[in-house]
Amino acid sequence: MPLPRTWVRDADGSPYDVDNLPYGVVSTRGTGGDAARVGVRIGDRVLDLGAAARELRPEWTPLLTAPELNPLLAAGPARWAEVRAWVRTLLTDVAHASKLRLLGLDEVTCHLPVRVGDYVDFYASEHHATNIGRILRPDGAALAPNWKHLPVGYHGRAGSIVVSGTGVRRPTGQRKAPEADAPTFGPSTRLDIEAELGFVVGRSVPWGERVAVSDFERTVFGVAGINDWSARDIQAWEYVPLGPHLGKSFATTMSAWVTPLAALAVARVPVPGQDVALVEYLREDEPQGYDITVEVELNGTVVARAPYRSMYWSPAQMLAHLTVNGASLRAGDLYASGTISGPEPDQLGSLMELSAGGTRPFTAGGAQRTFLADGDEVVLHYSAPGARGRIGLGEVRGTILPAR
Amino acid sequence: MPLPRTWVRDADGSPYDVDNLPYGVVSTRGTGGDAARVGVRIGDRVLDLGAAARELRPEWTPLLTAPELNPLLAAGPARWAEVRAWVRTLLTDVAHASKLRLLGLDEVTCHLPVRVGDYVDFYASEHHATNIGRILRPDGAALAPNWKHLPVGYHGRAGSIVVSGTGVRRPTGQRKAPEADAPTFGPSTRLDIEAELGFVVGRSVPWGERVAVSDFERTVFGVAGINDWSARDIQAWEYVPLGPHLGKSFATTMSAWVTPLAALAVARVPVPGQDVALVEYLREDEPQGYDITVEVELNGTVVARAPYRSMYWSPAQMLAHLTVNGASLRAGDLYASGTISGPEPDQLGSLMELSAGGTRPFTAGGAQRTFLADGDEVVLHYSAPGARGRIGLGEVRGTILPAR
Numbered sequence: 001m002p003l004p005r006t007w008v009r010d011a012d013g014s015p016y017d018v019d020n021l022p023y024g025v026v027s028t029r030g031t032g033g034d035a036a037r038v039g040v041r042i043g044d045r046v047l048d049l050g051a052a053a054r055e056l057r058p059e060w061t062p063l064l065t066a067p068e069l070n071p072l073l074a075a076g077p078a079r080w081a082e083v084r085a086w087v088r089t090l091l092t093d094v095a096h097a098s099k100l101r102l103l104g105l106d107e108v109t110c111h112l113p114v115r116v117g118d119y120v121d122f123y124a125s126e127h128h129a130t131n132i133g134r135i136l137r138p139d140g141a142a143l144a145p146n147w148k149h150l151p152v153g154y155h156g157r158a159g160s161i162v163v164s165g166t167g168v169r170r171p172t173g174q175r176k177a178p179e180a181d182a183p184t185f186g187p188s189t190r191l192d193i194e195a196e197l198g199f200v201v202g203r204s205v206p207w208g209e210r211v212a213v214s215d216f217e218r219t220v221f222g223v224a225g226i227n228d229w230s231a232r233d234i235q236a237w238e239y240v241p242l243g244p245h246l247g248k249s250f251a252t253t254m255s256a257w258v259t260p261l262a263a264l265a266v267a268r269v270p271v272p273g274q275d276v277a278l279v280e281y282l283r284e285d286e287p288q289g290y291d292i293t294v295e296v297e298l299n300g301t302v303v304a305r306a307p308y309r310s311m312y313w314s315p316a317q318m319l320a321h322l323t324v325n326g327a328s329l330r331a332g333d334l335y336a337s338g339t340i341s342g343p344e345p346d347q348l349g350s351l352m353e354l355s356a357g358g359t360r361p362f363t364a365g366g367a368q369r370t371f372l373a374d375g376d377e378v379v380l381h382y383s384a385p386g387a388r389g390r391i392g393l394g395e396v397r398g399t400i401l402p403a404r
Numbered sequence: 405m406p407l408p409r410t411w412v413r414d415a416d417g418s419p420y421d422v423d424n425l426p427y428g429v430v431s432t433r434g435t436g437g438d439a440a441r442v443g444v445r446i447g448d449r450v451l452d453l454g455a456a457a458r459e460l461r462p463e464w465t466p467l468l469t470a471p472e473l474n475p476l477l478a479a480g481p482a483r484w485a486e487v488r489a490w491v492r493t494l495l496t497d498v499a500h501a502s503k504l505r506l507l508g509l510d511e512v513t514c515h516l517p518v519r520v521g522d523y524v525d526f527y528a529s530e531h532h533a534t535n536i537g538r539i540l541r542p543d544g545a546a547l548a549p550n551w552k553h554l555p556v557g558y559h560g561r562a563g564s565i566v567v568s569g570t571g572v573r574r575p576t577g578q579r580k581a582p583e584a585d586a587p588t589f590g591p592s593t594r595l596d597i598e599a600e601l602g603f604v605v606g607r608s609v610p611w612g613e614r615v616a617v618s619d620f621e622r623t624v625f626g627v628a629g630i631n632d633w634s635a636r637d638i639q640a641w642e643y644v645p646l647g648p649h650l651g652k653s654f655a656t657t658m659s660a661w662v663t664p665l666a667a668l669a670v671a672r673v674p675v676p677g678q679d680v681a682l683v684e685y686l687r688e689d690e691p692q693g694y695d696i697t698v699e700v701e702l703n704g705t706v707v708a709r710a711p712y713r714s715m716y717w718s719p720a721q722m723l724a725h726l727t728v729n730g731a732s733l734r735a736g737d738l739y740a741s742g743t744i745s746g747p748e749p750d751q752l753g754s755l756m757e758l759s760a761g762g763t764r765p766f767t768a769g770g771a772q773r774t775f776l777a778d779g780d781e782v783v784l785h786y787s788a789p790g791a792r793g794r795i796g797l798g799e800v801r802g803t804i805l806p807a808r
Contacts, residue, residue: 118563123646133645144644149587150578154646155559155653159522159734160611169612171729174554174683183553185683207564207655208573208808234729240548241537242527242558243647249559250729251611279578279589325575325638325654326808330563404612404730 003388007094008102011043015383015392018042018091021084022222022257022394023049023069026108036067036111039103040087041257041394046108048101052090055099068115069221069258073202074331077218080202084262110256112163113224114200117330119161119252120322121196121228121338122153124313128341128349135357136236148276151313151321153335156228157249161334164256164396168229170374170403171250175233187403188231190358191372194339195294195306195349195380198226199315200258201333211323213284216316217261219329225255225294225382225396226336232352232371254334255382257394267291267384269309281324287314292393294340295381296349301364306340306349374402407792411498412506415447419787419796422446422495425488426626426661426798427453427473430512440471440515443507444491445661445798450512452505456494459503472519473625473662477606478735481622484606488666514660516567517628518604521734523565523656524726525600525632525742526557528717532745532753539761540640552680555717555725557739560632561653565738568660568800572633574778574807575654579637591807592635594762595776598743599698599710599753599784602630603719604662605737615727617688620720621665623733629659629698629786629800630740636756636775658738659786661798671695671788673713685728691718696797698744699785700753705768710744710753778806 006018016022026039026046037050053064060083063072072083090096123129126143129152133142146152162168170191176183202221205211211219228248235247271287292308318335339349348354351371354362361368372378377400382393410422420426430443430450441454454469461468464487467476476487494500527533530547533556537546550556566572574595580587606625609615615623632652639651675691696712722739743753752758755775758766765772776782781804786797 118561120649137645146578146580146587146641146644149580150642152642152646152649154649155561157522157559157731158562159737160731162611169730173729174550176550176553182681183550183683185685207566210808231729237550238554238556239645239647240550241541241643241647242556243643243645245524245556245558246725246729246731249731277586279587281589321650325577325635325650326573327561327564327650327653333563404614 004092006091007097008042008045008091014043015390016041016043018088019387020263020391021087022259024256025068025111025113029107029109038064042091044105045102046105048103051101069113070115070332073221076203080221084260110163113256113258114332116158116161117333119156119158120153120335121156122151122318123338124151124311125338125341126312127343128339131353151318154243156252160249161252161254164253167401168251168398169401171231172403173234173246174237176237183237188233190232192230192232192351193378194228194230195296196226196228196336196339197292197308198224198334198336200224201329202331204331205329207328208326211319213316213320216319220261222258222260224258225380225394227253227380227396227398253396253398255394255396259393264290264384266387271314272310281320282317284314284316287317289314292382292384297379298364299377303354303364304346304348306347307342308340310342311337372400374400376400408496410495411501412446412449412495418447419794420445420447422492423791424667424795425491426663428660429472429515429517433511433513442468446495448509449506450509452507455505473517474519474736477625480607484625488664514567517660517662518736520562520565521737523560523562524557524739525560526555526722527742528555528715529742529745530716531747532743535757555722558647560656564653565656565658568657571805572655572802573805575635576807577638577650578641580641587641592637594636596634596636596755597782598632598634599700600630600632600740600743601696601712602628602738602740604628605733606735608735609733611732612730615723617720617724620723624665626662626664628662629784629798631657631784631800631802657800657802659798659800663797668694668788670791675718676714685724686721688718688720691721693718696786696788701783702768703781707758707768708750708752710751711746712744714746715741776804778804780804
């Protein structure tokens with residue numbers, strides 16, 4: 001059966017073809033602007049889904065005219081499938097063309113797509129956890145004894161999540177050199193990125209229930225790119241014994257586009273292999289990850305290509321762990337993978353790793369670099385195999401502003 | 405000047421007199437119930453503030469008829485003072501009596517008073533941190549090197565916060581005995597309480613700004629009781645290196661009543677003394693805490709009286725720390741003190757401490773006890789000195805339900 005073709009000019013065969021169709025929240029630029037509502041990216045354009053619903057599917061306007069994806073998320077997996085099928089029909093049957101409003105990407109402002117309830121950040125890359133463990137705890141085991149028995153994670157600050165393109169102010173805080181008697185205070189001198197993949201929870205799950213690994217696809221709506229900015233100096237001083245706090249809570253950037261899991265069916269791959277017997281709730285017949293690549297671009301130079309397929313824990317296992325104690329889920333909760341690092345030196349998703357803790361500068365744009373300088377621009381580009389070429393999962397962009 | 409007297413029967417001179425006036429969110433019990441709205445506790449009654457606003461102050465109905473305190477919080481400190489002054493007038497001038505609706509406490513259902521954005525849990529008691537450090541890390545220093553330089557804290561799960569009276573299901577999870585090769589899975593066997601004081605943020609503060617210690621009283625609306633239930637076995641296995649997660653995220657109980665800071669003016673006391681030079685943003689002319697006592701009642705027996713006045717870090721310092729890196733605040737954010745423990749053996753705010761890590765049972769209701777059993781009821785009673793006797797700050801009640 002031939003794959004469907006879209007009537008949208010230049011979109012057919014692009015990374016944002018009708019096999020992809022990520023959701024975002026947009027408003028039109030210009031005098032006064034208009035109300036933010038749901039849009040779907042197709043090629044270099046955005047289908048105004050809020051307007052389409054008003055015109056063609058009034059019963060779906062509460063889901064598609066909100067300034068956030070949360071009502072659509074909360075509608076559940078059956079509705080997600082219906083909306084996606086409808087959007088594909090709209091964009092492949094040219095009879096609909098005259099009734100729809102397509103906006104240029106340069107005509108819209110993209111807003112944070114999801115009002116995030118709770119944000120949990122995992123630590124699911126064995127390569128990353130090993131690299132960081134060696135740098136931060138050179139005298140101890142790189143991985144803590146629990147690491148292969150459960151997906152280690154912690155709660156991050158939901159209120160600091162911002163949309164791609166937002167400038168990131170260098171945080172100020174305490175740090176202490178190992179040999180110093182007392183901490184000093186000032187702008188972070190070891191500001192870093194963490195290239196991660198985020199999972200947007202759709203279905204609410206009541207307090208006291210659990211989500212089995214097999215419930216992953218009916219609970220998670222889709223994925224987003226995440227840059228979990230990290231101030232390594234602040235983090236190193238504060239994190240014992242209760243974990244990272246101010247070293248992370250100043251900013252987390254999320255892509256403007258949320259790609260539904262339905263678009264990633266051909267990107268599913270087994271995780272590399274789990275070599276420890278797991279307790280029952282984490283057992284998955286064949287734990288599945290995604291063959292998603294994150295290109296890490298610093299001031300225009302790609303400095304790493306981080307392979308999500310190399311992650312140790314599957315997203316279904318992270319979700320099962322998150323809820324095994326009875327914690328509830330809300331539509332709009334977000335959990336992220338932790339930094340994506342592969343086994344090779346050009347597959348590392350943080351500058352901490354790319355520069356060996358700041359001791360071995362790497363080259364970017366002709367300059368020798370370790371941590372982030374003011375004015376640096378970081379762009380994470382996410383892509384995955386699709387039915388006919390690679391699909392785009394949006395980007396996560398941020399420029400470092402000087403400390404206040 | 406004589407203190408004002410209320411016309412509400414039996415309220416004058418009670419712990420919920422017109423000097424107190426905590427806010428909650430209530431609905432009326434009975435056929436169908438009605439919409440949740442803001443109420444104020446006076447004696448053993450609740451003033452229906454939503455109804456009063458509709459009748460007497462229609463411009464305030466958006467603040468007082470919502471099913472959460474968030475609109476009132478977001479209105480800011482000038483409005484908080486106006487609303488409080490109005491409520492005092494209503495309750496002291498008998499001319500208003502016929503226009504107001506008073507409900508019996510037994511006629512209403514109390515709802516979670518605040519939709520919590522982010523929840524940060526600190527670790528501000530030197531006695532508690534020392535006791536726990538000795539139990540969990542017997543071979544290391546009880547306090548980490550950072551402890552006296554910054555208020556250590558981490559993010560908890562906002563979506564698991566429930567109102568006083570909600571049953572708490574025993575969580576299930578992984579634990580590992582020190583001598584075991586591998587973890588086991590099952591219901592927690594070391595289920596504990598943490599008696600804490602919570603601070604409800606009123607004013608939103610944009611991303612990138614800081615809140616100075618001197619901004620505390622115009623930023624925080626009031627206090628609430630918090631029981632940060634903790635599964636010590638799950639926590640001990642999971643918490644290295646990223647801090648507590650599932651050992652805490654299953655449930656946190658909040659009092660139904662939020663006491664405005666304005667009611668606690670006479671309860672302010674200096675903190676016991678800080679013996680380390682602090683970096684500038686944490687310096688407070690005289691760090692102030694609150695003389696609030698938490699009675700910890702287990703199955704009807706008071707097993708501890710934890711003194712908030714013994715806490716090392718002031719709430720203004722915690723707030724300044726929370727935002728020094730530019731993290732934003734939203735109306736409805738919550739931060740808690742961490743377990744309140746004093747220097748004496750009957751002033752400990754967790755069973756972990758009361759039972760020396762489960763090794764030295766204590767007596768409650770004639771029984772020898774360590775951690776929580778199914779069916780146990782824990783009630784935390786909060787009180788503070790007021791202008792004419794002690795004022796009540798509500799209670800935090802929870803009964804342990806067996807694991808699923």
